Amino acid sequence: MTLVKTEPSSGSAVHVVTGTGIRPSSVASIGARQLLICCDTIIQKTDILADISMATGLFMGIGHVPWNLITPAGLADTTALTAYPYQFPKDSPFGGVLSLQVNHTLAWMKAVRYYRVIVDSMPRMDTWLDLKLNTANGKYEIPVEFKPEEKWGKAGCYAIHQPGEWFMNSDLGLIMNSSSITNGKRKMTIEFYTNAGLKVSQQVFFIMIDNNRCTAAIDMPEIAGVSATTECGMLRYGNKTDTLSIRYVASHPDLQATCAWRVGRAGKGTVPGVPECSVDGPVQHVPFLFQKDVGTLLGTTCPSAAFYASVYVYARAINGFGRLSQYDASSIVAFALTL
Numbered sequence: 001m002t003l004v005k006t007e008p009s010s011g012s013a014v015h016v017v018t019g020t021g022i023r024p025s026s027v028a029s030i031g032a033r034q035l036l037i038c039c040d041t042i043i044q045k046t047d048i049l050a051d052i053s054m055a056t057g058l059f060m061g062i063g064h065v066p067w068n069l070i071t072p073a074g075l076a077d078t079t080a081l082t083a084y085p086y087q088f089p090k091d092s093p094f095g096g097v098l099s100l101q102v103n104h105t106l107a108w109m110k111a112v113r114y115y116r117v118i119v120d121s122m123p124r125m126d127t128w129l130d131l132k133l134n135t136a137n138g139k140y141e142i143p144v145e146f147k148p149e150e151k152w153g154k155a156g157c158y159a160i161h162q163p164g165e166w167f168m169n170s171d172l173g174l175i176m177n178s179s180s181i182t183n184g185k186r187k188m189t190i191e192f193y194t195n196a197g198l199k200v201s202q203q204v205f206f207i208m209i210d211n212n213r214c215t216a217a218i219d220m221p222e223i224a225g226v227s228a229t230t231e232c233g234m235l236r237y238g239n240k241t242d243t244l245s246i247r248y249v250a251s252h253p254d255l256q257a258t259c260a261w262r263v264g265r266a267g268k269g270t271v272p273g274v275p276e277c278s279v280d281g282p283v284q285h286v287p288f289l290f291q292k293d294v295g296t297l298l299g300t301t302c303p304s305a306a307f308y309a310s311v312y313v314y315a316r317a318i319n320g321f322g323r324l325s326q327y328d329a330s331s332i333v334a335f336a337l338t339l
Contacts, residue, residue, distance in 0.1 A: 020044055052083050058112065059190040059203045060101035060171055062094060063320015067205060074185050074208035076318060088318050093210035093256050095178055095317035096324045100190075102173030104161035111194050114149075114157040117174050118189040119181055123156030124148070128175035133166035140168040152197035179211050183254075214257045214283070214313035216329035217249040221309065223294070228335040235335050240295030248290065248311050248331070250283045256316045257283045263290065263297070263309045271297055271307075283313060294337060304338040 021039030028036040037044040055061065055068040064086035065076045075091040078084050100117060107115070117124040127147040131140040144167070151157040158174070161167065173190075186209050191202045220227045221235055223242050228235035235244075250259035263277035264270045271277040274296055290309070298305055315327035 020046075049085075052081065057203065058103050058107045058110070058115075058192050058201060059173075060103055061320070062101070062207070063099050063318075065318075065320045067203065070205055070207065072206065074206040076320075088323075089316060092316050092318045092323075093208040093254075094319065095209060095211040095315075095327070096319040098174075098176045098178050098319055099169075099172060099321070100174040100176065101171040102160075102190075103171060104173075107160045107192060108163060110192075110200060112192045112200050113160050113195040114151055114193045115160065115173065116154065116156045116158070116189075116191045116193075117176070118156070118191065119176075120187050123154070124174060124176055125156055126174055126176050128172075130172060131168040133168075135166075140166075151193070154197075157193070178209050181209050183209050183211055185209075210254055210256050210315075210317045211324075211327070212253045212256070212315075212317075213327045214315050214329040215249055215251045216259075216311050216313045216331040218309055218311060218331045218333045219247045220333060221246045221307075221335050230333075233333075233335045235337055236339065237294045237337055240293065240298065242294045243291055244294055244297060244337070246290040246309055247287045248309070249287050250311050250313045251285055252283050252313065252315065255283055255285070257313050258316065259283050259311055259313045261288070261290070261309075261311050263292075263307060265297065265299070265302075265305050265307050271299075298337060304336065306334065306336045308332060308334045 020037055021042045021044050023040045024037050026038045035046050037046060055066040057067070059067055061067045061070070065078060065088065069076060069078050069080055069084070071077050071091065073091070075093055076088050077090055078087045079090045102115060125148050127145060129143055129145055132142040132144050133139070134141050146158060148156045148158055161170075185206050187204065187206055189202055189204050192200045194200060220230060221244050222228070223235060223237050223244055226235075237244075248261065250261070259281065261279045262270050274292065276290065276292060297307065310330070310332040312330045313328060315324050317324045317327060
């Protein structure tokens with residue numbers, strides 16, 4: 001059984017389960033670790049992380065990114081553990097709404113009753129809702145608001161889940177909107193306390209916050225300094241050796257993005273046999289320049305043809321569960337080459 005991310009990236013398909021029952025037909029996820037697999041005669045339960053060496057400790061990580069797969073620069077690098085099923089592009093920054101994960105069960109066993117999350121020198125004061133299990137009917141339907149308390153003169157203390165209380169998000173420790181934090185490398189400290197206020201342990205790490213938006217723009221194509229108009233889109237050429245030029249922007253303030261550039265003819269997708277018409281790569285602060293002779297773009301059968309040029313810029317920031325596509329940008333123009 002293979003776990004496939006819907007958005008292609010390095011490691012987007014990961015083999016996670018072998019030895020299933022006969023004819024597995026459907027899968028249900030119950031948390032980050034376990035799957036229920038419906039086979040011909042059985043429903044099989046499997047732990048997809050059972051054979052993977054996971055991070056230990058009271059603080060677990062951000063979303064599906066374990067704390068030990070966050071680099072000293074504050075970037076997610078799940079590629080360092082190739083068997084890990086929740087893969088992200090190497091050295092992804094964080095952004096959006098972040099879900100910090102805490103091992104509540106282990107914390108209770110170690111006599112921990114409260115924890116704090118401190119960003120730089122400020123304790124977080126976030127509130128969020130989760131659903132608690134109704135043991136009478138087995139449904140997660142009781143809304144519970146989690147909010148900080150002041151304990152022992154310390155603001156921003158959150159209570160550890162008590163035994164016998166089951167929540168839909170069993171490891172959730174904080175929902176934090178990172179747009180309230182300045183972009184850049186931020187120091188995070190997770191402190192754990194006993195009921196009497198004794199600090200049992202703390203974990204310090206850095207995360208790179210990047211809530212910047214991408215930029216995409218395309219100038220109308222030109223030949224010999226004459227541009228196609230945005231009204232009609234027609235661009236005349238003198239002979240097929242003329243050079244067509246298109247300047248376009250694919251950028252990001254911190255260059256934490258990638259881009260896809262495409263030039264297509266008619267309804268057949270990108271111009272066949274022209275690698276420069278289909279380019280994927282990093283962004284840059286200065287505009288790109290696409291240049292190609294008219295004859296190569298028209299091909300051997302078309303004296304005139306309609307074209308499109310498009311650029312899509314993909315933000316690299318993640319929230320621990322997926323890429324933040326709301327920070328993407330795109331642009332497209334249409335034009336026609338004619339004598």
